[in-house]
Amino acid sequence: MFYAKVGDTAMVYTGDYNMTPDRHLGAAQIDRLQLDLLISESTYATTIRDSKYGREREFLKAVHKCVAGGGKVLIPTFALGRAQELCILLEDYWERMNLKIPIYFSSGLTMQANMYYKMLISWTSQKVKETYSTHNAFDFKHVLNFDRSMIAAPGPCVLFATPGWLSGGFSLEVFKQWAPSEMNLVTLPGYCAAGTIGHKLMSGKPTKIDLDKNTQLDVRCQIHQLSFSPHTDAKGIMDLVKFLSPKHVILVHGEKPKMATLKGRINSELGIPCDDPANNETVSISSTHYVKARASDTFIQSSLNPNFKFSKRISEDESGSWLKDRKFMPQLQVTDKRTAEGILIEEKNKKAKILHQDELLLMLGEKKHEVRFAYCCPINVSNLEETKSTSDNVLCTSDRCSWLQLLNNKLSGEISGGNIQDFGEHLQVESFDISVCLNDKCRYRIIDSQNKSEAVFFCCTWSVADEKLAWKIISIMENFDCESH
Ligand SMILES: [Zn+2]
Ligand SMILES: [Zn+2]
Structure with a gap:
């Protein structure tokens, strides 16, 4: 498993793992890390495998029966993992049963893999470690190298060949030769990718397999399906997710319907958000970023500042159990969430x-910065013409004040509260500000002043908080009836 951390964001990518120890590797172990994300494989997303012992015995029985009858056993595997596990199992059995039938490894690759296992002995299971000083479990006594010329050789044998799914390569080449004989045996891994020969053999018991358009192969050999593989099962995945309790889970390396089921379980049973993206799909997950900061x-x-909230306590058990005396039950509940x-x-x-x-x-x-609204509001004052200064179109300062005074009187009567402040040159109600506007080209005018020669304009501005109040005042101003004065 891989642990990656960038800043405060941490994640683990599991790769293939197994939560139960097998013959060659210990169970996957991981520290209880604080994770933002766990990416888990999910090959066996809904499978819960039965006991390992039973499965191993069945495998050995099938192999023994085949070689005892003079047949050949083909074990398609990938280079690392199951090949070593099965090999330890067979070596042990060969030793106990005193069998002399040869076990072959097809590729140098597997031999090389065994070399790595020997080097990385500390990763292996407790049992392998304990016996290491006297006997290295990966020094296979009975295992020999296989040569292509031996495919057609007579006599029983066991052969490990890559790749695991009979998807091509050497294992498929051998399979073509051995499949037609009912004496032979092919063991298949617990999982084979769709479209491979291995997958075809697993689905039903085919007697013929199409290798390509023109080639058909008779399959008369025995087929044994192994269900131990280096992958974890549903319980293993759930155990790991529960143990780590990450903030988010992504399932990869599995089949869509099974992944969807497991995703649902992780969601509902563990309450952890989970994704099962398709290949090339992007998933965005928020990350953790801690910032140490001083506070002013x-x-x-x-x-x-306290933020008290008072609420009435609702008695959970009105019928009264042990607490009959209401005196001990305060009726008022005080919370202070700040x-x-x-x-x-x-x-x-x-x-x-x-x-x-x-x-x-x-x-x-x-x-x-404050956003203020403005409107230059016309008020018809034709009836008050005589109070206007004799000099045309110019209002003296006192006139301006008298217009405002007039407006003040009007508004005071209309607005309850009467919180109008008179600053002489302008009036103010909360943030609403009114002053007489003498600018003919005032950009807050909607009506052209030329057509409203009878009007006096009042420039109004207000902030957004007083929007309602503003339009109320403006409507009063627009309906200003001067005759009443
Ligand atoms: Zn895998
Ligand atoms: Zn104006």
């Missing part, structure tokens, strides 16, 4: 810090 005094102060909002500042070569939002502008030397 203002921020700490702001988070110290959340403080701050701004995380990360500067180059400086330790990160959290500020209260009020401090940010100060730190940046910026002024607070």
